[in-house]
Every structure is written in C-alpha cells, then in structure tokens.
Amino acid sequence: MEMQSNFIKTIMEEDLASGKVSSIMTRFPPEPNAYLHIGHARAIITNFELAKMFGGSTNLRFDDTNPVKEDAMFVDAIIEDIRWLGYEPKQILFGSDYFEESYERALLLIRKGLAFVCDLSAQEMSNYRGTLNTPGKESPNRNRTIDENLTLFKAMRNGVYKDGEKTLRAKIDMSSPNINMRDPVIYRIIHINHHNTGNKWCIYPMYDFAHPLQDSIEGITHSLCSLEYDDHRVLYDWFVEKCEMPHIPHQYEFGRLNIANTIMSKRYLKQLVESKLVKGYDDPRMPTLVGLRRRGYTPNSIRNFILSTGLSRINSTVSNEMLETSLREDLKLQLRRVNAVLKPLKVIILNYPEGIIEELELPNNNENEALGMRKILFGKEVYIDRDDFYDGVPEKGWKRLAMGLEVRLMHAYFVRCVDVVRNTDGTISELHCTYDPETRSGSGFTGRKPNGNIHFVEASSAIPATFNLFEPLLVDSDGDRPLEERLNLNSWTTIKGFVESSLKDTVSEDKYQFVRMGYFSADYDSKKGNLIFNRTVELKSSYK
RNA sequence: UGGGCUAUGGCCAAGUGGUUAAGGCAUCGGACUUUGACUCCGAGAUCGGUAGUUCAAAUCUACCUAGCCCAGCCA
Known part of the structure; x- marks a missing residue:
C-alpha cells in the first residue's frame, strides 16, 4: 500500500522542489518510559515511510532528558518493536548524547543575555506565570548580570544546589499570550542516576530546549510531532535561532490516531497490567505492539492500517474494523486455510464403514495455488462445530445442519442428520448422520444442492487444541464513565476443541485461517502436544 | 473581548477557484460461491452555519457556531 496524499508529504515535495532541503531526514523520538502502542505506530510509520518515499532516512532517538521517569528496560523493547514493524533506523541515538552541547548552547544563551538563573520555587514560578487570561510577572532574578548567571549556572551543573533550588530560564516575554513563551525553564536540577550518563549530570534540559537542538544536530529536516506541540513551535524556532544552530529543522504537527473503544494512555495501560486485569503488556487484548503481535497481527497489517487512515491535523478515531480488515487482507492469500472445530460436537456417520479412514486432497488456499495441496482425513466419526447445528426447526435461510437437513462436509461428503442423541439433562451428546457416497467431493456430483457447507475434523486423528477468543477490553466508548464500569468482563474466553492433524508441528506465532472461523496465531505458550491459538x-x- | 488549532457522507480522508466532490472502512441491495468468507456489480454527501467576492467556491473574504490543545522545574 502506498501512502496517500497528505499535507506533510506535500510540504516535503515542495521543500525538495524549491531546494529548501536537499533530502529528507526524520526522526522518531520516544521517551523510554513505556511500551509502544498502536498510536505510536502512526508516528513510527509516518516518519519512516515519508523519509523512505523521498530516499531519506530516519533516526531513532530516545528522548531521555528526564531520568526520574525513564528506564533503560524500555530502550530494548522499543528497538525490538520498531524492528518488528520492519524499520531500521539510520542511527539509534539518545537525547543524553547531546547533554554537553546543550549545556554549551545554554551558556551561549546566557552570554547573549537571553537566559537567566532563577531562584523561584516551583510554586512561586507558577504564581508568577499568570493565567490564560492574565499576563505573568517577571522573576525578581530576571536581571541578574551575565557573569552572575554564568557563575550560578556552572554551580548548578557542579551540584552546588539541591533539586528545585534553581532553574535556568529563557528570557522571552512574561506577557506573551502563548504561555510557553513566558520565560520557560530550560534546565532543572535533578540529582538522580541517569540510565545513560549515570551521575555525570545533575542538571537536565527540558524538552522544549533539548528537542530543537537535537533535531538540528542530527540534521533533521522535518520534525514531526502531535498537535499539542503546535503552541511550542514558536519556541522551537526561537531556540534554534537564538542558539545559533547551523542547521535549521522545522516542526510540523499532525493529529493523533485513536481506535474506537481503545484507550492507549500509559496510565491506563499500566493500570490494567498492575491490577491484573490483563496478563501483561503483551496480553493479546492490549493495544501495545507486543500485545498486537502476540494476538497475531502482522507488521504489514499494522502498516497498511496506518497508511489507510491517512494523516491530517485532526485527532481522529477510527473503528477497529479498519485494523481487522488490514489483517484479513494481509493474510488472505498467504495462509493455509485449515479446519479447526472450536466447539466440538461429535457426529457418527451410521452408514460409513467401521475402521476405514480415507484421505481427501484439497488446496491449502483455493485462492492461491502456490500454497499447494494437502490431505485431510475422513472417517466414521467426525467433529463439527456446535454452532453449525440448529437444535430445532431453523428459520429458512439457515445454511447449516439441523435434524433432517443435509449439508456438505467440505471437501468430503454430503451428510444428513437423522438422529440427535441427548444426555439426561437434554443437552446434545452427539449427532447421528448418514452420508451419500455419491456426493464425494471431486466426483462431479451435481444431483442436488446441500443446505450449506460446513467444516469438520476427523475424530480419531483430531489434535486437541486450546483457543483463546477475544473481545474488546471496553464495552462502550463513553469516555465519561469510570473505567471499572466500562470493562468487558468477557474480553477473554478460552475454549477447547480440535484442529486437523496437519497442524501437529505448529510453532509459536504460526498463523492459519481456520475455515469459517477466522485468523488464528499460535500463542507463545503453545507447544507440540499443547497447541494454543489466539x-x-x-x-x-x-x-x- | 488570552492564545493556538480544527470543521468534506456513520468513521477516516483526497481535493489548494472551473466537467456528474477521489478512495478506504462501515452500511444496505444484488450476482457468484464446496468458507453465510473472498470476488464482482450497485446505492448514499453540495463540503459546520450565514453573508459576500467571482462568469464560476468545498476551495477566497467576513462574521458566527462547535470541538480540541495550552497556566509541569513532564514529554
């Protein structure tokens, strides 16, 4: 699938055509403090695909400027997710790689009289900031001399002050209607071990200061981010200019992608995991990339899904069906279409000879000959799915089995139900059918039409298997209701049934289309002798 | 009477003044079918509102309305 036209692609085309840039360089800048989810996939795919489209490249840069929130464990997980999606960053970098240069640029700002060390506490600073409707007040420390600022800032770096005691602020405009411009903090003091730089630093740059510098140093041409940074763009440009960065990157914002009935906030995902409502970040119901992978989604299906949603300056919410459609389309021609009975109902074929098992040949995928042929077994006892038998008189239009009706067991024979055997409680224990040898598939029989086609698995060779069936974690999309009330208590159902014998060597992450049942992927816990499919x-x- | 952003069918989204407003998902018809699948046909919007500019506007202007974002020493 090609990326459709969108405003950023257009900007890149124009920039290339006008000579504003000679090539495209993008970056994906995750903060290493959480697992990536499908929302991040939009940013990843957009950045990589756009660059690739124009022969450019993309860096992966961990935005690790706040050691109190970040953790090295997420670094490897994020790299793995990106590679799984099929992308190879030109370079893997860290914001912390630039701490020294950021520091130097801050010094430059001070020397130019554009930054000052502020003694205000967090609370005081908040009071001085003003509100959305009223201008702020200037810090009493705003007019310190350049020398004093230099001395103080160096002392900050040298660990003279405690956390929160001082900050370095840009000197811009306390009365700006854009609050980001009201002398924003650019360095704060944090005495904590950093996953990359250890205890080398106790001052850390803020995102607004660090990010444009990082982009510039890496030669990023188009720095893509989400809509809420729109208000920060003027600050981004201010830092690039005032810090005299030789390369000038530009920031463009696009809307976030949401999926109906799916919450992707870190807080929420963490809550689900920690409260044991799900089995971990890679629970197949989770919208994380590791969760989607375990569930059976393919990188290509995710990529096509993202591309099919387009890109705009609107935070959009698309239905889950688009994701599902992408998966079906991706796998449709790739997978073998095999038989699995999720809710087994035994069928005895009364007039079929005892002890005979015959082999039936059929295509692995009737839409893709390249997948070849295989054999399945047929015998006197088979399993069909309980949902394929209607206990009673079905409405007309019913295209499966019922007492007295005849259906085709796909690629085998027509069978007619002649008796329903019940347990003492009235539930069905098994079905008795008769088959018509003349209706063997491939024989060219056209004498009559069956009342439908259902799949089956021969009983003696059937392999027991466990099936995990999922529903959305949330039952409705009413974001105003508390989460606890929105949880779907039936989001995970485990049932036991059978798969055809050809699946005996299935390994984890193997995927199949189970005829009439859907697309399934072998779970990580699945192993020979204990097959588990999601x-x-x-x-x-x-x-x- | 703070600032910024956005508004095209149910959900996304092309479209940047000029034939009947792309496409996808969903929906509803119909054909086909050894998966009620797939595939194939067909159906649906006058572009948030109003008023202007123009021979001509979803595309330009003004005003209005609605929604989202911003007052972390988070990103």
Missing part, C-alpha cells in the same frame, strides 16, 4: 480476528460474516 484468535486474531474473525472472518467477516453477513450471518446475523
């Missing part, structure tokens, strides 16, 4: 998505169905 249902990634169901097949579409017009049956109500």
Whole structure:
C-alpha cells in the first residue's frame, strides 16, 4: 500500500522542489518510559515511510532528558518493536548524547543575555506565570548580570544546589499570550542516576530546549510531532535561532490516531497490567505492539492500517474494523486455510464403514495455488462445530445442519442428520448422520444442492487444541464513565476443541485461517502436544 | 473581548477557484460461491452555519457556531 496524499508529504515535495532541503531526514523520538502502542505506530510509520518515499532516512532517538521517569528496560523493547514493524533506523541515538552541547548552547544563551538563573520555587514560578487570561510577572532574578548567571549556572551543573533550588530560564516575554513563551525553564536540577550518563549530570534540559537542538544536530529536516506541540513551535524556532544552530529543522504537527473503544494512555495501560486485569503488556487484548503481535497481527497489517487512515491535523478515531480488515487482507492469500472445530460436537456417520479412514486432497488456499495441496482425513466419526447445528426447526435461510437437513462436509461428503442423541439433562451428546457416497467431493456430483457447507475434523486423528477468543477490553466508548464500569468482563474466553492433524508441528506465532472461523496465531505458550491459538480476528460474516 | 488549532457522507480522508466532490472502512441491495468468507456489480454527501467576492467556491473574504490543545522545574 502506498501512502496517500497528505499535507506533510506535500510540504516535503515542495521543500525538495524549491531546494529548501536537499533530502529528507526524520526522526522518531520516544521517551523510554513505556511500551509502544498502536498510536505510536502512526508516528513510527509516518516518519519512516515519508523519509523512505523521498530516499531519506530516519533516526531513532530516545528522548531521555528526564531520568526520574525513564528506564533503560524500555530502550530494548522499543528497538525490538520498531524492528518488528520492519524499520531500521539510520542511527539509534539518545537525547543524553547531546547533554554537553546543550549545556554549551545554554551558556551561549546566557552570554547573549537571553537566559537567566532563577531562584523561584516551583510554586512561586507558577504564581508568577499568570493565567490564560492574565499576563505573568517577571522573576525578581530576571536581571541578574551575565557573569552572575554564568557563575550560578556552572554551580548548578557542579551540584552546588539541591533539586528545585534553581532553574535556568529563557528570557522571552512574561506577557506573551502563548504561555510557553513566558520565560520557560530550560534546565532543572535533578540529582538522580541517569540510565545513560549515570551521575555525570545533575542538571537536565527540558524538552522544549533539548528537542530543537537535537533535531538540528542530527540534521533533521522535518520534525514531526502531535498537535499539542503546535503552541511550542514558536519556541522551537526561537531556540534554534537564538542558539545559533547551523542547521535549521522545522516542526510540523499532525493529529493523533485513536481506535474506537481503545484507550492507549500509559496510565491506563499500566493500570490494567498492575491490577491484573490483563496478563501483561503483551496480553493479546492490549493495544501495545507486543500485545498486537502476540494476538497475531502482522507488521504489514499494522502498516497498511496506518497508511489507510491517512494523516491530517485532526485527532481522529477510527473503528477497529479498519485494523481487522488490514489483517484479513494481509493474510488472505498467504495462509493455509485449515479446519479447526472450536466447539466440538461429535457426529457418527451410521452408514460409513467401521475402521476405514480415507484421505481427501484439497488446496491449502483455493485462492492461491502456490500454497499447494494437502490431505485431510475422513472417517466414521467426525467433529463439527456446535454452532453449525440448529437444535430445532431453523428459520429458512439457515445454511447449516439441523435434524433432517443435509449439508456438505467440505471437501468430503454430503451428510444428513437423522438422529440427535441427548444426555439426561437434554443437552446434545452427539449427532447421528448418514452420508451419500455419491456426493464425494471431486466426483462431479451435481444431483442436488446441500443446505450449506460446513467444516469438520476427523475424530480419531483430531489434535486437541486450546483457543483463546477475544473481545474488546471496553464495552462502550463513553469516555465519561469510570473505567471499572466500562470493562468487558468477557474480553477473554478460552475454549477447547480440535484442529486437523496437519497442524501437529505448529510453532509459536504460526498463523492459519481456520475455515469459517477466522485468523488464528499460535500463542507463545503453545507447544507440540499443547497447541494454543489466539484468535486474531474473525472472518467477516453477513450471518446475523 | 488570552492564545493556538480544527470543521468534506456513520468513521477516516483526497481535493489548494472551473466537467456528474477521489478512495478506504462501515452500511444496505444484488450476482457468484464446496468458507453465510473472498470476488464482482450497485446505492448514499453540495463540503459546520450565514453573508459576500467571482462568469464560476468545498476551495477566497467576513462574521458566527462547535470541538480540541495550552497556566509541569513532564514529554
């Protein structure tokens, strides 16, 4: 799938055409403090695809300027996720790689009289900032001499002060209607071990200061971020200019992508994991990339999904069906279409000879010959899905089995239900059917039409398997209701059934289309002798 | 009477003054079908509102309305 036209692509084309830039360089700048989710996928895919489209490249840069919130453990996880999606960063870098240069640029700002050391406490600074409707007041320390600022800032770096005791602030405009311009803090004091730089630093640059510098140093041409940074762009440009950065990057904002009924906030995902409502960040119900992967989503399906949603300056919410459609389309021609019975109902074929097992040949994927043929078994006892039998008189239009009706067991024979055997409590224990040898698939029989086609698994060779079926974690999209009330208590169902014998060597992450049932992927816990499949998505169905 | 951003069918989204406003998802018809799948046909918007500019506007202007973001020493 090609990336469709969007405003950023247009900007890049124009910049290239006008000579404003000679090549495209983008970056994906995650903060290493959480697992990546499908929302991040939009940023990753957009940055990489856009650069690739114009022959440019993309850096992965960990935005690790706040050691109190970040953790090295996420670094490897994020790299792994990006590679899984199929992208290779030109370079893997850290914001902390630039601490020395950031410091030098801060010194430059001070020397130019554009930054000062401020003694205000966090609370005082908040009071001085003013409000959305009223201008702020200037810090009493705003007019310190350049020499004094230099001395103080160096002392900050040297660990003379405690956390929060002083900050370095840009000197801009306390009455600006844009609050970001009201003398923003650019360095704060944090005495804590940093995952990369250890205890080398006790002052850390703020995002607004660090980011434009990082972009400039790396030669980023188009720095893409989300809409809420729109108000920060003027500050971004201010730092690039005032710090006299030789390369001038430009920031462009685009909207975030949300999926209906899916919450992606870190706080929420963490809450789900810590309260054990899910089994971890890679729980197949989670919108994390590790969760989607475990569920069975492919990198290509995620990429196509993201590209199909387009890109604009609107925070959009698309339905989950778009993601599901991408998965089906990706896998449709790639996978073997095999038989699995999720809710087994035994069928005895009364007139089929005892002790005979025959082999039936069929295509692995009737839309893709390249996948070849395989054999399945058929015998006197088979399993069909309970949902394929209607206990009673079905409405007309029913296209499966019921007492007295005849259906085709796909690629085998027509069978007619002649008896329903029940347990003492009235539930069905097994079905008795008869088959018609003349209706063997491939024989060219056209004498009559069956009442539908259902799949089956031969009983003696069937391999027991566990199936995990999922529903959304949330039951509705009413964001105003408390989370606890929105949780779907049936989001995970485990059932046991059978798969055809050809699946015996299935290994973790193997994927199949189970005929009429959907796309499934072998779970990480699946192993020979104990097959476990996650249902990634169901097949579409017009049956109500 | 703070600032910024946005507004095209149910959900996304092309479109940047000029034939019947792309496409995808969803929906509803119909054909086909050894997956109620797939595939194939067909159906639906006058572009937030109003008033202007123009021979001509979703595209320009003004005003209005609605939604989102901003007052971390978070990113």
